[in-house]
Amino acid sequence: MQKITNILIGLILLSTYAQEEEKVNVRIPRGDILSYANPSEVGFDSLYIHTKVDSIITNGIKERAFPGAQVLVAKHGRIIFHKAYGHHTYDKLQAVALDDIYDLASVTKITAALPALMKLVDEQKIDLDAPFSTYWKPWRKIDTKKDITLREILAHQAGLQPYIVFLNRLYRKNGKLKKRFVKKRANRRFTNQAYDGIFIKNKFRKKMYREIAKSPVSADRTYKYSGLSFLIFPELIAELTGSDFEGYLQHQFYIPLGATTMAFRPNTKQFENHIVPTEVDTVFRKTLTRGWVHDENASLLGGISGNAGLFATATDLAKMMQMYLQYGTYGGKRYISEATVKEFIRVQYPENDNRRGLGFDKPSLGNADLSLSKAYPAPEVSEESFGHSGFTGTFVWADPENELVYIFLSNRVYPSRAQRNLYNLNIRPAVQQVFYRAALPLR
Template sequence: MATKLLVLCFALCGVWQVSAQHPAVPEMVSHRVDSIMTEGIRAHAFPGAELLVARKGRVIFHRAYGYHTYDSLVKNRNGDLYDLASVTKITAALPAIMKLVDEGKIVLDEKFSTYWKPWRRRKDKRDLTVREILAHQAGLEPYIVFMNDVLKKNGKFKRRFVRRAPSSRFSLPAYDSLYINKRFIRKMYRKINRSAVSDVKKYNYSGLTFLLYPKIVENLTGEAFDTYVTENFYRPLGADSLVFTPELHHFPLQRIVPTEQDTLFRKHFVQGWVHDENASLMGGISGNAGLFGTAEDLFRLLQMYMNMGTFGGKRYISEATLKEFTRVQYPDNDNKRGLGFDKPLLNNPELDIARASPAPQVSMNSFGHGGFTGTYVWADPDHELVFIFLSNRVYPTRNNGALYSMHIRPSLMAVFYEAFGDGAL
């Protein structure tokens, strides 16, 4: 009877499940996950979502729920592409940085200004190290809203920065019939170079340097950032859906989950174009946001991380480098972060589900990252677990915070950890 009621609820709430050929999990686990997802859709935390969980290198749970939007026209399916938002930091910028560390082209305790020359002339920045910056320990400003520089007070675009047709000067696509002056990136760099630095060195999350890493990677390798990560990681991993600007790569729109009904910048329904405005102003290719991908391909990359650098018999990153990047760097300064990677709160095991980040059951060796659009990836080497949650919680507006207030992601994680503890999996 309970099962029939649950199925009825799924139908009424617009929940769509797609099964895959993988080892079954206990019915109790499926019911609890389905219930959490159903409640999230009913409360408009997101119109749809996808969850993939793997253990010991095998996918044990993979289902899609709901629809692309609340009009229930396009069902979510396994294999849809999501805007990964800040998950880009650990899936595009970090693999490139780690490879360059392996090759000795970047040294963690070297000054960042060694690789970004404009900072050599900035007294407050010239001595900051790569390690401090990656651990969000350098005192940098969290964010700069560059969108304000391309808009007039009436909300219209400044023609010197934005045009409706492409040209040799206006070559960075931000949307259909919306192109950014390629020199605008230099303006972004200048504002980052001139941004304030706090004298107090404590944990303060900043994404500014992730806007610089693509140029640094290009300077050090001679290759465009997106080409470098594709050729060295995504393609050999078989993760062909991990791409920037999927609209320009001819992925069908029905496979790309939309994000926001944008009222600030593009003034249109955003689908296939990066949600983050700063990444958009860089033509959709950035280290802070811009990557799209499927749960399956994220699993390949996260499993490689959890394997300490190997996947399918091939080594991508050295074990020593991955261990260094995934350990807490400044615990004595109350900073939970690794190098680029997020980590559990330092007192996470003592907290309940409402205060923990992520679930209180994760090991302190685990690591991952979240994204503003409602994405979250996490790897736990101690439990041999990979957790990938994808949603478009910003649809139709970014002001929707129910995903967080309902503690949906840690609650989903807890289901699987509790199952492991019971010996069910």
């Protein structure tokens, strides 16, 4: 009887994958382009995967870690799991769909700023070990910053301040916005749109750059995560390429990859997809944030930044991560050289207890020997693996050794960024671990 039940469940799962494939209009491709398959086709136990992942995610929704989530996993270049759970908000008016668009938060760092920088390294337009001030002139006369290399910056080994809350510069002591920086309508000096009816003075970005230049630097140069340089990268990339940041990314990466939803400021695009909301902002935007970047610093730059601001669907994210996993190629096209990808995903300063690659996050040092509760991410990932997390509740990871791409999307900041059960319940590593334990010969 149990055998018959398992066969029926397997047939249902096969039907589900066919329906999901049709929903997102995925063309079955060839070569090194992602296609869909059942878990059993790559030696995975479908019943085990669905049972475990469903349990973890539904418990997360119950515990209000997020109102909804989406998980996509590709193995050997084949998407063997792609499932949506829950709703956009707790009122359950809009169910999560497979082609929903999410605010990627800091995943932007490795899907926007980083591919451009990697290509510039390939073209020998930047040198990882040259002082960053070679390319960014404002740092040349600052003693604490003039000798910092791009390698140190990308590995978070430069001692830069983690974050500056530039939003504070918009407010007076009485809590009112400074009209010299913010307008309700656009004009030629206020074209950077932060939200509906909120336009930031174009020159405010120069103020941000000056404050970053003046910010303190730690003398010991130990590992300290900082996103400040990623606010600068778009302008630097534009200077070095002669193209605007978003246009360069679209032309060089997103359009050739077929990542058609990967974009900044999706509310200004003609996407038919639903955009998942993030936080109910009670301070700046005074409403539910949807279709505009959640990160305030990125919003003050008009929603186009290297630290945050990119939006995408799970399938488009998977294409970018599969390209990285394949060391720079996808669909028969080479985007970045193999040598450059391998250099960027390599741990740079292990002697300083720094697990980071160049821009990419890496497993905790000694991760394989840690329990799930202490590991980052799942302890089963290979040392070669890499990825990044996002503040809004996103996470991407690629493991070349195991040929596995893992995408987790949620809006854990709804209704407030104070919601931390995504972390407390260790949901993202727990789901990831399922796919390392699902191999049939090992169970």
